[in-house]
Each structure stands twice: as C-alpha cells, then as structure tokens.
Amino acid sequence: MTAAREAIVLPLMFLTVALFGGLEPGAPDPWAPPSLFSLVLAVMVLAALVRSGTLAPERLLDGSRSMIANSNGFVVLVSLFAASAQLLHMLTPRSGLPSLMVGVVLFLLLLNTLVMSPDRPRLLRSFAVVTGSAFLLKFVLLAALADPDGGRTKRVLLALFDVATLGTMTQPALDPRAGYVAFLMVLLFLVAVALLPCAAYRFPAGLVPARERAITRTES
C-alpha cells in the first residue's frame, strides 16, 4: 500500500462517510451522532474485517514502522470505526418495528459473518449485499410508505396499512436529498473498505498450477 493511500486517501474517504453518514437533511438538528448500538455493530464490522483478512492491522500499526507511519495507521483504524458506526446508524430506520428489526438483522448477520470467517472477496460481497439491502429498505421502501405526497388512493391505502400494522411501520418523512447522500456514502464506504491493506495470502505450492481457489492466509 502506498503512503498516499494510507495517509490521505483512506482517512479522507472514511472521514467523509463519518461526516455525511450522520447528516439528516431537513431535521432541526441535522447532524446525528451514532447510537450506542451502532457503535457495537461497528466493533463487529472491524472484527469481521480483521478475521477475513480484509484488514491487516499489522500493516497499519507495527513496531517496525516509523512513528508517523503508525500515526497514519491509527488514523485509518479510528476513521474506519467512526465511518462504520455512522454508516450503520444511517442505514437503520429511526423508529418503530423497522428500527428493531433492522438492528436485530444487522447484528445477526454480522455475528454470522464473524462465526463463518469468510475470505476477503466473500466478505466484501456480503457487506455490499447487507448495506445495499438496508439502503433499499430504509430509503426506498419505508421512504415511499412515509411519503406525504400522492393521490387520495395512495393515502387511503397507506392509512389502511398504518392501521393494520398498528402504526409500528410508519417512519417520519425523509428529505429527498437523504437517499442520494446515503447512496453515495454506502458506495464510498464499500470502495474504501476494498482499498484497506489486506492480509498477505500464501498459495500452497501444489494448488497454484491447478489454479485452485483454496487459499491460506498467512498468520504472522
């Protein structure tokens, strides 16, 4: 990994996600800090990244590196944690049953990922699917249900839906800009995670000629 990527590109990408992940356009207090639950989820994300080899912490913080290089590595780790917390907070609906359900599902998915210990490509794919699904649920599906605009038929159907679900599904109406900001932040986070310094992989000698997919991570 180049010094520019470690010192400039990755921190700026993660800090941007940390900044705009908490933005709720149109709200009285538009900058929302992460919830305690999203901090817990962020710890699980970091653990999953390390276990899968997507992130090699020894390539960011190590006794053999210079002090300034270690400082850069520390900034990457802290900003990654902050970005993960803000992104998961941003993707979680704000109230009602959806908030509880998404929280539980995210927790179980991350727990499952930790137990399964997937390799880097599988973890990146899994992250893309999880964040993409949470984005669609909150910013497309639930936002459409909370949209105050629309004809009489739509409003009647939504009112019936609200009654049927005892009002537990209804979310506050989202600002139209919120979805676009969230989409960009999800993309930026996934790209930044893919750019993290990964663990070195060693191909067992017998497998390389046959182009086998099995690989072994070097634990050093």
Added chain:
Amino acid sequence: MDQCIVYADERLSCPTRYNRAVREGIVRGAGLVLALVYASGIVWTYVRQPQTVGQLTGGLAAGIGAYRIDERAFNDGLAFFRRDRFVEARAALMRADPAERDARTQFYIAYSYYRQGWGRIYSDDTLFAEGLKHVDKAIALAPSGRLVVDDPNVQMHSADELRAELQAGLQRDASDFNPLRVLRPRK
C-alpha cells in the same frame, strides 16, 4: 558511504532512495495534519449543528478569526429596524450574518422579534420564542456572555434586559390580567 554500498544492491541510487523517503515523510505528515483538521471539523459540526452551508463555512471561518459580517447589509437592517419594518430588517440582518456568529447582529434580530411581537393586550408567543432563541445566541457569542449595545434608539441596551423582557412575555401569571398592562410602553 556504507549506506550507498548497501543500496547499490537494490538498484536504487542514494539520492533516489533519499528523495523517496523524504517524499513519503512529507506525504505522511501532510496526510496526518489533513486528517486531524478534517476530524476536528467533523467534531465541530456535530457539536454546533450548522443547518446551512453559510453557517458551516462562517463557523469554520470564525474558528480561525476570519469571519466578518456584511456591514452594508447590517446598516440596511438597522435602518429598517428604526422604521419599524421588522421583517425587512430581519432579512437584511440575517443576510449580514449568515453564519449567526455576530452577537450584535443577533441582538438586533432578537430585538426586532420583540418589537414586532409586542402588543398592548398580549404578545405574540411565536415571535417572542424566536426572539429568545436569538438573544440566547447573542449572549453565547458575546465575550463572557455580556453584551451591551450603545444605541439611543433602543430602550434595552443589554442582552440580559432583552432576554428578561422576552421571557416575561412568554410567561402566564396573574399580572397578565392587570388592566393597567395596557399602559406599559414598548421598549
């Protein structure tokens, strides 16, 4: 010299390797400073909760002492204020201080809410509440929380007086039913 012999094995000349190390050091140092400044900006943003781009940029400029209000818009606002054209006065004053970082401007905005909301029989709670919000902002921005405006056109010269008057207007008590209230003057 010893180092040059060692580096010769790595097909890099001494100056090349030295330049690369220096360049890497500069990149790492610049990145660290940039990240720390950006992180400080994020913390500031979450603490201050700016709602517009003007508030965001103005707040950051005020942080380094580079924020100035638009004096022309401020004078326009003051002229409207003195002619009891409070909506126009507020528009000009808010234009003068888009980041809401100037105590004196916030004081006049609060005062315009007071004068517009003041009534002989009753006061407008919505306007008084807005005025209270702005006078609180003015007090928070003033050094040591003390703000005195030397203006002969207003009867209340300190932000504390204005705040007390606005708060009194928002309270409900027995004095509200005193018929002599209609004789009280607008300050």
